[in-house]
Amino acid sequence: MVATSQAHRWGTLRRREQALRWTARAVGLLIVAALLARAVSVSISENYPLTFWVSQLVNGLVLGGVYALVALGYTLVYGILLMINFAHGEVMMVGGVAGFFGLQIASSLGWLSGATAALGLLFVLLVGMVVAALTGVTLERVAYRPLRGAPRLVPLISAIGASLFLQYSVLLIFGVRPMSYQRPALIADGVRLGPVFVPYTGLIIFITSLLLMGALVAIVQYTRLGRAMRAVATDKEAAALMGVDVNQVIAFTFLLGSALAGAAGVMLGFHNSVIKFNSGFIPGLKAFTAAVLGGIGNIPGAMVGALVLGIAESIGPSALGIPAEYRDIIAFSVLVLVLIFRPAGLLGEVAVEKRA
C-alpha cells in the first residue's frame, strides 16, 4: 500500500518534470524562431553589404579566440577537480599586467625594433605566461588545496575571494590608471582582404588560440602526464593508489591553464591597448559562459563555445537591430537558449554521473 503510493508519487513527479522540460523547449523554440524572423527582417531592411558581415565575423572570431584561451583553463580545471576557478579571469589580468612590464623592459632594451622584434614580442608573451602560471599555481596551493575535501561550494567561495584579492592587490600596487600597451611596429598594421581589414593582433589571437588548443588536446590525450590527468579526473583515490602523484598533476593542470590565460592577457593587451585591475572580470565571466556553452570539462567544447559566443556578440546587435550596448544580454541569452536544448552544453556528454 505504502509502496504503491510512493511509486505513484514518483511517477507524477517524473511526468511533471517531463512536462516542464517540454514546455521549456517549446518556449525556447518560439524565442529562437522570433529571433530568426527578426534577424531576417532586419537584414532585409538594413541591406548591409556582404563585407560588413564578413568584418563582423572577423571581429567575432577574434573575440572568440580570446574567450577560448581563458575558457580552456576553466574547462581544464573543472575536468580534473569539478571546481569552477572563478579567479581564472584575474589570472589572465595578472598575465596582462606582467606582460605590460615585460613590454616596457623589452622596448627600453630596444628588442622590439629591427631583427629582434619577433623575439622581443615572444619575450613579452613569455613574461605574461610565466607570471600568470606562477599566480595560478600559488592560488591552487594557497586557496584551493587546503579545501580539497570540503563541500563543493567552499572552494567556489574561496575562488571568488581569490578573484577579489587579485583585483584589489593590482589596484593597490599599480593604481587605477589603465596601463596602455603600445603596439610595436611589427604588429601595428594588419592584413587587408579587399575591404575587410584584419589587424595582425587579431590574426595572432585566433591562430594562437587554435594552436594552443591543439597542443592541449595532444598533451591530455597522448602524453604520460595527460594520462595521469585523465586518471585523476576519473577517480582521484584510485589514481593515487596506482602511483599517480595527484597533487603534482593538479598543480600541473593549474600551471597549464594559467599559462594560457596569461597568453590571453598579453594578447588582449596588444589587441585592445589597455589592461587594468578589473580587466579580467568580464572576459573571465564570458569565458566561463563559453566553457559551459561548449560543455564544461570538454576541451574542444570550450573552443567551440567561445567562438559561438564571440560571433553572437559581434554579429548579434547588428543582426537583431538592437543597440550595441546590449551585447552582453545577447551572450547570456545564447547560454540560456543552448542550455534549454542541450543541458550539458554543445559538445558535453549527456548526464554522465561520474561520482557516487
Next chain:
Amino acid sequence: MLNRTSFSAFAALSVCALVLAACAAPTQPAAPAQPTQPPAPAQPTEPPAPPAQPTEPAADSGVVVVPVGSKIRIGGSFALTGPIPDPGKDIRQGAEIAIDDANAAGGVNGFLLELVAEDGACSGDQGTVVGNKFAADPTIVAVTGGTCSGETFGLKPILQRARIPFVSPSATNPAVTSEDCDVCNRVALSDALQGQVDAEFVYNELGFRKVAVMHDSSDYGKGVAEIFRDAFVKLGGEVVAFEGAKVGDTDFRAPLTKIGVSQPELIFFGGYATEAALIAQQMKEVAGLEKTKFMGTDGAYTQQYLDTAGSAAEGTFMSYVAGDTQADKLSVFKEKYVAKFGIEPEKLGPFHAQSYDSVLLIVEAIKKVAKTDSAGNLRIEREALIKAIRGTKDLPGITGTLTCSPIGECGAGGVQVFTVENGAFKQVFGFGLR
C-alpha cells in the same frame, strides 16, 4: 552524485549573480538619474530618510554647531576610482589647495576648515553611498562634488533631503541643477551649451553634414551625445548612427563596423578618456572610417587620452567647458599646487580650477552666515547657507567672476574646442580664442 542538468542551472545562476554584482562595481555605468525629486523644499525639516542611520535631535537638525577647537567640515565626493581616476585626483587636490588658502587667511571667525574626501567613483551607486555617509554625519556643512554627472545624480536627492548644499566643479549633465533643487549648484558649465557649440563647430567650422554619434551609456556621456545629436540635426546635418557602448568596454570594433557602413565624416563620442582613446585607435582598423574624424568631450579632455591613444590622437578634436580663467590667479594657484603635490595639474585633468572655486564659493557663503554663540561655538544655519550659496554674486574666482543663477549655475566661461597636434592639445575654436 553529480547531475549535469542541475549543474547547468547552477552555472547559469552564478553567471547572473556575478553580472548583478558587477553592476555594483565602481566601473559599471552609473545608475539612471532620479527623474522625480522628492518635494523637499516644502518640508525642509524632514530628517534624512534612511532609517538605519542615527537621526539627530529635531531641534538641532537645522543648525550645524562647530564646538570650540573643532574644524568646519566640508565633504567632498571625488571620482578617485572608476573610469577617470586622474581627473578625480586632480579635483581633490584643487579642493585641498582652496582649503589651505582659506585656513591661511584665518578660516571662518577663527575656525579652521577641513576637507572630508570620499570616493564617489564616478558612478551613481557610489554617489548614493557617499551621499548617505554625508547625510548621516551632522558635522558636514556642505559638499563639493561630485566629479561625474551620474555620481552627482546619486548625491542629489539625498543631500536635498538632508539639506546639505553641494557645488559640483565638473558634473556637466544639464539635469545636475534643476528648478526643484535648491541645494544643487555647479561651477562647470552645462552640456546644454557644450553639445550645442560642438554641433556648431562640426557643422559650420568643419563643414561636415554626415556624422555618427557614440556614447558610453553613462549619464554624462549619453546626455551630451543626445544634446549634440539633436543640435546637429536642427542645424540641418544628418546623424547616420547613434550607438552605445559601456564604461569599461575595450573592444568597439563591432559598433564601429556598423557605423563604417554609412561612412560618416566624423564620429562624435560622449564619454571618458579611455573609451575615447580606444575608439580613436580602433576606428583606424574599420572599413569605411579611413577618412573619418573623431571628436570627444570634456570627460576625455585629459593627458590620459593622449597617452592611451598615442599616434591615433593626432588630428582628433576634443571640446571642454572652460572657465573664464584669470591667468594671474591661475599661476598663483598652480605654484601652490606644484609645491604641495609635485605635479602639474594639467597632467592629471582639466577641472582643478573649477574645484578650487567650488570650495571658495562654499567658504565665502559660510563666512556670510556663520555666527559665534555665547559659548564661543560656531553656529551655521543650514537653510541660511543654502540661500547664501545660491545668492553668490560677483565672487572673484580663478575661473572668472562667479554669480549663481536662480537654478544654481554659478560658472563663468564658455566652450572651447581643441585639436591634437604633436601629442598636445591646441585650441582651434570657441571661447577665448585669439
